Amino acid sequence: MAQGGNSQLGTSQSGVSQSGNAQPGKAQAGPATPLLDRVRYPSDLRNLSNEQLRQVADELRAETIHAVSQTGGHLGASLGVVELTVAVHAVFDTPHDRLIWDVGHQAYPHKILTGRRDRIRTLRQGGGLSGFTRRSESEYDPFGAAHSSTSISAGLGMAVARRLKGEKAGRDAEHVIAVIGDGAMSAGMAYEAMNNAGASKARLIVVLNDNDMSIAPPVGAMSNYLSRLISSRPFLNLRDLMARMARRFPGPIERAARRADEYARGLLTGGTLFEELGFYYVGPIDGHDLDHLLPVLRNLRDADDLTPVLLHVVTQKGKGYAPAEASADKYHGVVKFNVVTGEQVKAPPGPPSFTKVFANALVAEAEADERVVAVTAAMPSGTGLDIFGKRFPGRTFDVGIAEQHAVTFAAGMATEGMKPFVAIYSTFLQRAYDQVVHDVALQKLPVRFAMDRAGLVGADGATHAGAYDIAYLGCIPEMVLMASADEAELAHMVATAAAIDDRPSAFRFPRGEGFGVEVPRRGTVLEIGKGRVLREGSKVAILSYGARLHEALKAADELGARGFSTTVADARFAKPLDTALVERLAREHAVLITVEEGSVGGFGSLVLQHLAWKGLLDHGLKVRPMVLPDRFIDHESPRVQYDQAGLNARQIAAAALAALGADEARALSASA
Known part of the structure; x- marks a missing residue:
């Protein structure tokens, strides 16, 4: 059993009472964290013993749980990297050594250790800490992230830049450490970066945080021992010596020796794929056991001539908090919760x-047409396709964090007469823009894009x-x-997209x-x-x-109260x-x-373009997009965001009153 981070949140380990009397939503006393209280910045970790670092990890886990219970946020991933966070900051000289967290949603413990603990209960709140890494927030965040699979590319860029500025060797070297989860490793960008890094021979340490055992064989004492051995200075020196000797022989012998080295270590540890990409593979090791993490990281830090290395650590999402361990999906992202009961x-x-309305509407279309299929890029629950998948498991495809592939995969299905719906967040579809243009639109393939968020x-x-x-x-x-103004319109647009079979569509x-609009069983x-007019007027x-249609109707009410008859239309x-x-x-x-x-x-630009060419802007019409x-x-909060954006009813x-005349605008401002 690993020695780091195994405690449940009982009084003896975390200071969180198990009385069970606390109610969800009510503030609860924070955990006792006597050693963590002495850690303001990572430099405070570097004189602590292994035993003290284990205590810091336990207290850090308890503090993370308590903070997220008050703010909501990404809990499971953060709990999975507590020991890794402590170990990296204890071994490396951050922020001089660059530490990059892929996606960044697992960086809450990192924020606590890097001078932001006093603000950790402002996570994701207005004016508070971001839920992701952010360059403007701290010098300990060298690269901002919220989309996945960017860490290796960014880390390689930093490592190459540092080499160009004059890299040092050994313990005095300037290190770049990129922590990437295995979910993020499903994206092609990660492998593009690794291929480039392997060829560049840059000094880069990639930590693969394998949090669902999807890559690793079972971790045990032998695997941990081998990882320490092959990352150690004597082994690396011996390997370098054998490589120099092999180079003295003819080409075939040299190549055979190199292959033998890779094959032998691949048999013992796995990682052949990473070796083929030019990385020196170490692992897998238990990511919750500081007795193994610390010496391996020190070995990698102190290596004299370190080519790109991949350290494979196995962790558990939600580690150390029973509710999160038992239900990793429900505790990946959470709202406020009761620490004791979960x-x-x-x-x-x-x-x-x-x-949910989208998911149910898509199910209705699939029930009526067996050609309807659904594609998601690692977001089945976020896009509602978990509902569709339960009803039609054979027609639901989760391709992993691979938006580009998702789009072209759907295009391929469309060529064979299927009706693919690619359910994807608007912000994530940005990553597949070339595929939308080249693989879908240029070929007039009827792929349907359902853009959530x-x-x-x-x-x-x-970022989202x-x-x-x-x-x-x-x-x-x-x-x-298309854009839906309410739930019923969304159901209609799902049905409309299903019916479009000669070109791509998106809603x-x-x-x-x-x-609260009544939703039909199946859309029309x-x-x-063709748009629709909801209210007729004459002036505005x-x-x-x-x-924003509902805000437009409220704005019409305000204008009507001031004597300006207003038409409201839904495009x-x-x-x-x-x-x-x-x-x-x-x-x-x-x-x-x-x-x-x-x-x-x-949309406003498309309207203005049309009006300009029709000459309808030439005769006094005032248009305000x-x-x-x-x-x-x-x-x-969304309400505050839209107020900041200037898109609420007031x-x-x-805007309408200002276009009509300054007096009306001043009257509205005075009444606000």
């Missing part, structure tokens, strides 16, 4: 989420905001683009609960390129694309644009406001 705070019953997303912040898809898909010829919907196919027209489609509706609104109103949850260059501002919006009404 019970998460449940929101009051409300309308179903847009994600459209617009601003709250606590996940700018769906801000750009309207613009980056709107410029692609013959792409059908977007926001994160979170719907508006919409007329392509508000044309909404997406889920439904950005492409093809309902040109007849746009022209009518332009001709019959003094002011036209377009509203969307996307960046400049999106309202989009997300030209800046990244930090993590906050600001829509103010």
Whole structure:
């Protein structure tokens, strides 16, 4: 049994009471952390004994659990790297040595150890710490991340830059350590980076955090011993000597000697793939056992001539907290919870989420058409495809963190007459843009893109905001683009996408609960390129694309109260644009406001383009496209984010009044 991080959260280990009287959502006393209290920065770890470091790890785990219980966030992954975090910071000279966390959602213990403990209970809150690594937040975060599989590329860039500036050798070397989870290793970018790193011979340490045993054979004492042996200075020196000797022989003998070395270590430890990519493989070792982690890391730190190395550590998501160990999926990301019981705070019953509405609508389409299939890139629960997968397991495909592959894989299915839906977050579809253009749109293949998390997303912040898809898909010829204003519209758009069989289509919907609109059992196919008018007026027209429609209706109420009759329309489609509706609104109103949850260059730009060529901007019409501002919006509640973005009802009404005249704008500002 590993010696580090095995304690459950009982009083004896963590200081968290097991009384069971605490209620979810109520603040509970923090754990006793006498040794962790003495650690302000990683340098404070470097004079501690192994036994003291184990105590720091136990206390760090308890502190992480307690902090996340108050804020919500990514718990399971952070608990899995507690010992690894302590070990890396204790062995390496961070921040001078660069430590990069892939994705960054497992970096909560890292934040606690790097001068941010006093703010750890502001995680993902407005004005607080980011839920991911962030360069502007700390010098201990040398590279920001929230999307996966970037760490090795970034680390290699740092290592090469340091070599160009004059790299030192041995213990005085400048080190770059990239920690990547095995989920992130499913993305092609990681292997592209490893291939480049292996050829470059840069001084780079990649730590593969294998947290579900998907790569590793069982870890045991022999494996740990071998890892220490092959990372040790005597072994590396002997290996270097044998390599120099082999080079004195003819080419075939040299190659045979090199292959023999790789084969022998591959038999003992695995890792042949990484060796073929040019990495020196060490592992697997128990990532929760500091008695093994520390000496291996010290060996790698002190090696005189270290080529790229991959250290394979096996960890357990949720380690040390029984509820998270028992249910890694439910405790990957959590809301506030009771530390003692593990019970998460449940929101009051409300309308179903847009994600669930999408999943149910897709199930209805699949029941009616056996050609409907679903593809996700490692996000089955996040996209609702876990619901679809339970109903149609043989028609659900999770391709791993490989968005590019997901799109082209779907394109291949479309060539054979299937109806693939690629369910993907808007922010993650950015990673497959070339595939959308080249492999789908250029060939007019009917792949359907269901883009979740459209617009601003709250606590996940700018890295996960769906801000750009309207613009980056709107410029692609013959792409059908839709945005749902409510749950019923989403169901209709799923049905509409299923019916489009001659070109690609995409529809977007926001994160979170719907508006309580009644949802049909199965959606109705919409007329392509036709919007709808919800309220007729004569002075101001508000044309909404997406889920700001409800704010547009509220803005119309405000304008009506001030005597300005207002039309409100739901565009439904950005492409093809309902040109007849746009022209009518332009001709019959003094002011036209377009509203969307996307960046400049999106729906409003398409409207302006059409109006300009029709000459409808030449005769006094005032058009005000309202989009997300030209800046990244930090993590906050969605309501506050949209207020900061200027896309709530008050600001829509103010924009209309400002276009009409300064007096009305001042009147609205005074009443706000």
